[in-house]
Amino acid sequence: MTNRGFIAGLVAGAIVSFSLFAVEREAAGQGGDRLPRNEVQRGLAIAPVRLNVRGLNRKFVALGSYIVNGQGGCNDCHTNPSYAKGGSPFEGQPERINTTNYLAGGQQFGPVVSRNITPNPQGLPAGLNFQEFLRLMRTGRDRSGELLQVMPWPVYGKMTDQDLRHVWEYLRAIPPAEPGA
Numbered sequence: 001m002t003n004r005g006f007i008a009g010l011v012a013g014a015i016v017s018f019s020l021f022a023v024e025r026e027a028a029g030q031g032g033d034r035l036p037r038n039e040v041q042r043g044l045a046i047a048p049v050r051l052n053v054r055g056l057n058r059k060f061v062a063l064g065s066y067i068v069n070g071q072g073g074c075n076d077c078h079t080n081p082s083y084a085k086g087g088s089p090f091e092g093q094p095e096r097i098n099t100t101n102y103l104a105g106g107q108q109f110g111p112v113v114s115r116n117i118t119p120n121p122q123g124l125p126a127g128l129n130f131q132e133f134l135r136l137m138r139t140g141r142d143r144s145g146e147l148l149q150v151m152p153w154p155v156y157g158k159m160t161d162q163d164l165r166h167v168w169e170y171l172r173a174i175p176p177a178e179p180g181a
């Protein structure tokens, strides 16, 4: 390669990396630009409720929060109502998640009602141990053998065991709650 070719290559490379950098910055600008970049830190930053990590793996809890609150949209269906009064982004208001009834279920979908997935007194989300939770997410069948009709389990069931483990661990760390009216 000639010197000029080399320099042209360097310049082109610099332009490409600079535009990629600009695209990345723009993407991060969608409300997330002030949040930590790493998934553990971000998971902790976006958890809307106080977490109780006693006896739990803090990193698993954080990564589970990243999936539940940053990817899974569990709050959309499992919190009734999903947002506090005056805090609905869908009405152009600054987001405030309904932390009182967070993930306690109670949203109506035709004949189906979303369930309470907060921990029971034994600390198990929806009363499910990890094996039961994993089976439910993979097969869509709950403990009574009923096939879930609304839950996007065909999508969630495609996650790795490890990711589902993180989700389960996060659900163990959230406060027990009751559905809102």
Ligand code: HEC
Binding pocket: 067, 068, 072, 073, 074, 075, 076, 077, 078, 109, 112, 113, 114, 115, 116, 117, 126, 136, 142, 143, 147, 148, 149, 150, 151, 152, 156, 167
């Ligand atoms: C589109 C709405 C929707 C979303 C999104 C959703 N769920 Fe559900 N989920 C439901 C409904 C409704 C039920 C009740 C059963 C059914 O679907 O027929 C349910 C049931 C469950 C159950 C079964 C509880 C039990 O007692 O058997 C678990 C566990 C669960 N959801 C976890 C999650 C998690 C974790 C997420 C996010 C990763 C999530 N759900 C996202 C609607 C949803």
